[in-house]
Amino acid sequence: MATSGTTHALDLPEICALIAIHLTKAELGECILVSHQWANTFRPLFWRTMLVPRHKVALCRDEDLARHGHHVRILAAGRIQQSSPFDQASVCSLQHLEVSTCGSNDEPDNGLGCLPAIVHRNKTSLSELHWMCFGWDMKLNKPYRIWPEIFLGLERLETLMLSKWTISIDDFLTILKACPSLNTLTFEATEDLEDLSPLPSNSNVSNSNSNKIRRGSKMIDVSAQDRPPLFQHQGVHTVHYIGHAMPGYLRHLPKVQTLHLQNLTHGNLSTIPDEIRQYCPEIASLHILTLCSNPSRFLALVDSIHTLRSFQGRVPSEAMQDFLEMVLAKHAESIETLCLTEAESDGLRFNVWRFLENCPRLTDFQIPYKLEGSLLEASSTVAVPTGFTSSYFSSPRFLRRRPYEPTKPWVCQDLSKLWLRIKDMDIQLMETIALDLCVDRLIPLTEKVPKMASGGGSSSSYQYQQQHQTQGRVQSVGSLVGHHAHHRHGYGHGHGGARAHSPLERLIVEKLSGLKKLSKINIGSGWYDLPEMKD
Amino acid sequence: MPVTLTSLDDVKFTVDKEVAERSILIKNMIEDVGESDSPIPLPNVSSAVLKKVIEYCEHHRNDPVQVQDETDDPRKRSNDIEEWDMKFMTVDQEMLFEIILAANYLDIKPLLDVGCKTVANIIKGKTPEEIRKVFNIVNDFTPEEEAQIKKENEWAEDR
Numbered sequence: 093m094a095t096s097g098t099t100h101a102l103d104l105p106e107i108c109a110l111i112a113i114h115l116t117k118a119e120l121g122e123c124i125l126v127s128h129q130w131a132n133t134f135r136p137l138f139w140r141t142m143l144v145p146r147h148k149v150a151l152c153r154d155e156d157l158a159r160h161g162h163h164v165r166i167l168a169a170g171r172i173q174q175s176s177p178f179d180q181a182s183v184c185s186l187q188h189l190e191v192s193t194c195g196s197n198d199e200p201d202n203g204l205g206c207l208p209a210i211v212h213r214n215k216t217s218l219s220e221l222h223w224m225c226f227g228w229d230m231k232l233n234k235p236y237r238i239w240p241e242i243f244l245g246l247e248r249l250e251t252l253m254l255s256k257w258t259i260s261i262d263d264f265l266t267i268l269k270a271c272p273s274l275n276t277l278t279f280e281a282t283e284d285l286e287d288l289s290p291l292p293s294n295s296n297v298s299n300s301n302s303n304k305i306r307r308g309s310k311m312i313d314v315s316a317q318d319r320p321p322l323f324q325h326q327g328v329h330t331v332h333y334i335g336h337a338m339p340g341y342l343r344h345l346p347k348v349q350t351l352h353l354q355n356l357t358h359g360n361l362s363t364i365p366d367e368i369r370q371y372c373p374e375i376a377s378l379h380i381l382t383l384c385s386n387p388s389r390f391l392a393l394v395d396s397i398h399t400l401r402s403f404q405g406r407v408p409s410e411a412m413q414d415f416l417e418m419v420l421a422k423h424a425e426s427i428e429t430l431c432l433t434e435a436e437s438d439g440l441r442f443n444v445w446r447f448l449e450n451c452p453r454l455t456d457f458q459i460p461y462k463l464e465g466s467l468l469e470a471s472s473t474v475a476v477p478t479g480f481t482s483s484y485f486s487s488p489r490f491l492r493r494r495p496y497e498p499t500k501p502w503v504c505q506d507l508s509k510l511w512l513r514i515k516d517m518d519i520q521l522m523e524t525i526a527l528d529l530c531v532d533r534l535i536p537l538t539e540k541v542p543k544m545a546s547g548g549g550s551s552s553s554y555q556y557q558q559q560h561q562t563q564g565r566v567q568s569v570g571s572l573v574g575h576h577a578h579h580r581h582g583y584g585h586g587h588g589g590a591r592a593h594s595p596l597e598r599l600i601v602e603k604l605s606g607l608k609k610l611s612k613i614n615i616g617s618g619w620y621d622l623p624e625m626k627d
Numbered sequence: 628m629p630v631t632l633t634s635l636d637d638v639k640f641t642v643d644k645e646v647a648e649r650s651i652l653i654k655n656m657i658e659d660v661g662e663s664d665s666p667i668p669l670p671n672v673s674s675a676v677l678k679k680v681i682e683y684c685e686h687h688r689n690d691p692v693q694v695q696d697e698t699d700d701p702r703k704r705s706n707d708i709e710e711w712d713m714k715f716m717t718v719d720q721e722m723l724f725e726i727i728l729a730a731n732y733l734d735i736k737p738l739l740d741v742g743c744k745t746v747a748n749i750i751k752g753k754t755p756e757e758i759r760k761v762f763n764i765v766n767d768f769t770p771e772e773e774a775q776i777k778k779e780n781e782w783a784e785d786r
Contacts, residue, residue, distance in 0.1 A: 099728065100724060101724040101725075101727040101728045101731075101746075102724070104728075104731065106731070107727060107728075107731060107739075107743065110739065110740070110743040111743045111746050111747050111750070112747075113743075113747075114743065114744055114747035114748075114751075115747055115750060115751065119750060119751055119752075121780035122750075122753065122754060122755050122758065123750065123755075123758065124776055124780065125755035125768070125773060125776055125777070125780075126755045126758050126759055126762075126764055126766075127759070127764050127765065127766060127767050127768070128767050128768065130758075130764070131776070138780070148782060151782040152782060153778075153779075153782060156778075156779045156782075159779075160779070624691070
C-alpha cells in the first residue's frame with residue numbers, strides 16, 4: 093500500500109483498528125480477501141472477537157483455530173464438555189471468556205470437561221469470565237456446587253459473573269484469595285451452601301457479638317476462638333446480586349462502593365442491611381431493581397449506607413415518604429444521582445423541591461411520579477422528634493395545603509438531568525417550558541428581552557421570534573422551534589399560551605433557567621436536550 | 628492569542644490558540660514551552676494537509692471537548708457524519724489518508740474518528756475485487772488461498 097518510503101495510514105495497526113470498529117465481521121472477512129497485506133492487517137481484527145452460537149460450535153474447525161486462535165481475545169464458546177475446538181495451544185491470549193458447563197455428580201470431572209485446561213492456558217491474560225452451570229443437583233436440592241480450584245492462578249481476573257451455582261463461604265474465599273485483581277462480581281441465581289449469617293435479633297442493634305450460627309435447621313454455638321480470622325478482599329468495588337442475595341459474602345468485601353440488587357425472589361433483602369452496616373462503610377451507590385417484600389427492611393438498607401451518592405431504582409410505595417425524608421436528612425450533602433423508576437402510585441405528596449434547595453451535588457434527579465402542585469405538608473413549625481418517622485406527622489391535624497413557594501434558592505448548580513411531573517399540569521405548558529429554556533440558552537445575554545412580562549414566560553420566546561426571524565436565526569434552533577413558532581402564531585399576541593401561567597409554573601421556569609448546566613429535561617412530555625448556555 | 632505552526636515544507640500558518648489546541652499534541656507543546664512567540668514545528672505534516680487540518684479545527688473550534696470514556700463504544704455514537712464533515716472529507720484518496728495520518732500524529736481524536744469512519748464507509752458493502760479497484764491494489768492470492776480463507780471466514784462470522 094505504501095508507494096514511496098513514507099508510511100501509509102493503513103500500515104498503522106492502530107488506525108486499521110479504528111477503521112475496523114465500524115465494520116461488521118462479514119465486511120472484515122471481505123477485507124481479508126483483498127490481498128496478503130490486507131489479510132495480515134485485518135485478520136487479527138476479524139478473529140479478535142468470537143461469539144459462537146451453540147448451534148455453530150459443531151462447525152468450528154480445529155485447523156483454523158490452530159492457525160488463528162492466537163488472535164482471539166473475546167470468546168463466547170458456548171457449552172464446554174469433554175472436548176472443545178477452543179481447547180488448543182493457540183488459544184492462549186484470551187481476555188474475555190463466556191462459557192457454560194453441565195453440572196454433574198456422576199462424572200469424575202464433575203461435568204467440567206476441558207474447561208479447567210482452557211482456563212489454565214489463558215490464566216495470564218484472562219480479565220473477564222462469565223461461567224454458567226446447567227442442571228440441578230438433586231442431592232443438594234440446589235444448583236451444583238462450584239469448583240473453585242479453577243480460579244487458581246487467575247491473577248489478572250477483574251470481572252467475574254457466575255450463574256446458577258452453589259457457592260459456600262469457603263468456596264467464595266478460595267476464589268477471592270486466588271484472584272487479587274477482582275473488582276466486579278455478579279452472582280445470578282446463585283446460592284450460598286449454608287446460611288451462615290447470625291439470627292436477626294429483635295432490635296436493630298448489630299449482631300457482632302452473636303456467637304450462634306445456623307447449620308441446616310439447628311442453631312449451633314460457636315465461640316469466638318473457633319471462628320477463623322476474617323479474610324477481606326481489598327479490590328472488589330462492585331457487587332451485583334440477581335435473583336438471590338448472599339449477604340454473608342459482604343463481610344469479606346469491605347471496599348464495595350456499588351451494590352446492585354435485581355429481581356430478588358420474594359423481594360427478600362435478608363440480612364444485607366446488617367452486613368453493610370457492620371462491614372461495608374464505603375457503599376455509596378445503590379441500584380435496586382427488585383420488588384421489596386418488606387418496606388422496613390428496605391428502609392433499613394438505605395439507612396445502613398454511610399454516605400449515599402447515587403440511588404437508582406424502585407422504592408416500595410409504602411416506604412417512599414420515609415425514604416425521601418431519610419435521604420434528605422442523612423445524605424443531602426453527598427447525593428448526586430437520585431433516579432426513581434416509574435411505579436403505579438400517583439399523587440406523590442412530598443416536597444420534592446427540598447432536594448433542589450438542599451442538595452448542592454445533585455446532578456441527575458428523576459422523579460417520574462405526579463407530584464401534587466400544591467403541597468399537603470407537615471407544618472414547618474413542628475419539629476419531628478427522634479424515633480418518629482415523618483409519616484406520623486402526616487396525620488390531618490398537622491397538615492395544611494399550601495402552594496410551593498421557594499423559601500431558599502436552589503443550590504444544585506451542577507444539575508444536568510431532571511425529570512419532574514406535576515399533577516394536572518397543562519401538556520402544552522410543559523412543552524413551552526422546555527422550549528423556553530432552549531431558546532433562552534441560545535440568546536446571548538445582551539440581546540435578552542426582559543422575561544416575565546404580563547403573560548408569562550412564553551412571551552419572551554414569542555418576541556424573540558419576532559425580532560430575529562428575518563435574520564434567519566430561528567433556523568439554527570432546530571425544527572422543534574420552527575414547529576412551535578407556527579403553532580404559536582395561531583394563538584398570536586404577546587400573551588402567548590392558552591391560559592395565564594400559574595405562579596408555580598412561572599416559578600419553575602424561572603428557577604430552571606438559572607441552572608446553567610442543565611442539559612436534559614423531562615417535565616412529563618418526553619426528554620428534551622438543551623443546548624449549551626452561551627456565555 | 629495567535630500561534631504559529633510551521634509545516635514540513637516550511638510554510639507558516641498563524642491560528643488562534645483555541646483552534647490550535649484542538650490538537651492535544653500542540654496543546655501539550657504550548658504548555659511545555661510556556662509563553663513564547665516561536666513557531667511550533669510540525670515536520671511530519673505537509674502544508675497542503677496542514678491547511679485542511681486547520682480548516683477542520685477552525686470549524687469545530689467551539690465543539691465540547693470529548694471526554695475519554697473507557698466504556699465509550701464509537702459505534703454507539705451517532706453513525707451519521709455531519710454534513711459539513713462529509714463535504715470536508717470529499718477529497719482524493721491520498722489526501723484522505725494523509726489527513727488521517729496527520730490527525731493521528733497531532734492527536735485530534737474527532738478528526739481521526741471521522742477519517743476512519745469515512746474509510747470504513749468506502750469499504751462497506753464492497754466485494755474484495757471492488758475494494759481492490761478503489762484502492763489500486765493487486766490481487767496476490769492464489770485461487771487455493773482464496774478458497775481456504777473463504778472457508779475459514781464462513782463459520783467464524785457472527786450469527
